[in-house]
Amino acid sequence: MEPVPTEQVADFRRFNRYFTRRIGALNDHYLGQDRPLGEARLLFEIAEHEGPDGVSLRELRGRLGLDAGYLSRMTKTLQTQGMVRLSVHPGDNRLRTVRLTPAGRVEVAEQNRRADSLAAGVLEGLDTEQRSRLTEALATARRLLRLAAITVEHVDGHAPDARACLDAYADDLDARFPEGFDRADLVDPEEVSGDAGAFFVAYEEGRPVGCGALRRHAAGIGEIRHVWVHADARRLGLARRVLDALEAEALRRDWTVVRLDTHAALTEAQAMYRAAGYTEIPAYAEHVYADHWFEKRLSR
Amino acid sequence: MEPVPTEQVADFRRFNRYFTRRIGALNDHYLGQDRPLGEARLLFEIAEHEGPDGVSLRELRGRLGLDAGYLSRMTKTLQTQGMVRLSVHPGDNRLRTVRLTPAGRVEVAEQNRRADSLAAGVLEGLDTEQRSRLTEALATARRLLRLAAITVEHVDGHAPDARACLDAYADDLDARFPEGFDRADLVDPEEVSGDAGAFFVAYEEGRPVGCGALRRHAAGIGEIRHVWVHADARRLGLARRVLDALEAEALRRDWTVVRLDTHAALTEAQAMYRAAGYTEIPAYAEHVYADHWFEKRLSR
DNA sequence: ATAGTTCTTTGACCTTAGTCAAAGGATGGC
DNA sequence: GCCATCCTTTGACTAAGGTCAAAGAACTAT
Secondary structure, three states, X not given: OOOOOHHHHHHHHHHHHHHXXXXXXXXXXXXXXXXXXXXXXHHHHHHHHOEOOEEEHXXXXXXXXXXXXXXXXXXXXXXXXXXXXXXXXXXXXXXXXEEEOHHXXXXXXXXXXXXXXXXXXXXXXXXXXXXXXXXXXXXXXXXXXXXXXXXXXXXXXXXXXXXXXXXHHHHHHHHHOOOOOOHHHOOOHHHHOXXXXXXXXXEEOOEEEEEEEEEEEEOOEEEEEEEEEOHHHOOOOHHHHHHHHHHHHHHHOOOOEEEEEEOOOOHHHXXXXXXXXXXXXOOOOOOOOOOEXXXXXXXX | OOOOOHHHHHHHHHHHHHHHXXXXXXXXXXXXXXXXXXHHHHHHHHHHHOEOOEEEHHHHHHHHOOOHHHHHHHHHHHHHOOOEEEEEOOOOOOOEEEEEOHXXXXXXXXXXXXXXXXXXXXXXXXXHHHHHHHHHHHHHHHHHHHHHHEEEEXXXXXXXXXXXXXXXXXXXXXXXXXXXXXXXHOOOHHHHOOOOEEEEEEEEOOEEEEEEEEEEEEOOXXXXXXXXXXXXXXXXXXXXXXXXXXXXXXXXXXXXXXXXXXXXXXXXXXXXXXXXXXXXXXXXXXXXXXXXXXXXXXXX
């Protein structure tokens, strides 16, 4: 991997410093007005992640990276203040789940209102056009920072994460294809494990957010299948990253050509393949969901 | 002032949250590895701001917003660790100045190295083109955030900040004009105070970073002079903001036309005036440094 | 059924961060 | 020379943030 130019590192650090000093400090200050920062953050995290059954202490502990004892005490003080209610987890009596009380919800709403007005206070200094340029620049930056944090990893075709991605992929296709999608069309774990092929999962902060499969098609030819990106992670350029990983893997195996097919409904995917250097070819196989076939010759 | 759309507020907060969680946390973590965060920040601030005589505790106290006692104790621990040396301020025996020892410099360099490699680690996830898009987006965002934080304030023509700006302005022009610049050409404080005119200073975090003057030229006509922006605050769109303030002030006085002249060397200024709706007119007065004359009709 | 693991609670403890007030030396204005 | 002010140091104190280990209840694998 080529080293990052020091100029870009310096620019990035310059922004980090400016932003954390201006906005980070401001954030902590508003959060810490009524209660300790830790408690405020905890309350906020509960509000953010509670489901119908609340949220388990275990999950909170993982998300916030807190000590079990510390968390236990903090939730207790929130409980005595009437902000949250603790109960045992329905499925597992070792776990406790915590959920907001109406009073807690009021407090979180108040916190949000304050954070909104602080953010608005910052933006007020700009006119409409400048504000939309800022919004756009921040959106671009966030997309790229997210992409930078995503890793694409080689996993076994049987891995639970791999199957979970394929499940989500099948659900997506079932919703998009007019004729629906039959899970029987998914690759078998064996086809994408060991010598037969490979499976890649993209992780963002530990969560699988995309995948792609490669399987042997003929001598020196690989087939790419099931390139998928979670709805929350689209428009980041992640599919391209997955594709790169698949192509690199094909080359590693001396498969110098890769092929793939795609459904007529997936127009963005087709555009992406073309942009990635794939050219359309005649059908190389019968396949129920295939309308277009592509091929790319790989080189090191 | 029109309210900020809630969508933009939400976008802004989304970025804030993502960024502080990803980068802010990372920052604090690396800083706090060898020593308490407060001490690390102090050491960093000393390194950043020490001049040939070091930096006074008073200045550090102001910059970091620390309690005097707290700061005193922290510098003492840094001293016993051999990171800094304390001495009395040469000009004022009440003040102490602190400066880094060679060991302190080594530690700061080490901190910087770590911060650099963390930043590089983030950027490594992107290719060259994506990195430069990120750098550009962050630069844009920083410029706009800085602009949003700058306020343009009406001050008396005699105010020290006003005169300080004009001094800096004169130095700039002296360097830029082939023929140099004579301070006698600056407006007198009386010309830009009270009924005769007005003076505006732009402040960024309490520091004057720009100015502009308005003085009565003829009945219903104002003249704008000395629009200046500090070198550190250029390319933010600040001159335009100063100009807006001056025009609003002219309108408040029912001066419906404003004029100004400018030197041939100041090409960016001329472009800015044209973009702001000024049109070039014949010379309206003899003036030693003037090569171009502009006018704008104001309306509410 | 048992052994090992997971999760939470509790007690004990520590560092960091920060505040407040008193005191003393130094300075500036008059 | 005097007084108010400025700056730093010191002592006393507090809250927040966090760690560690023991213990007990509940679950899982075998």
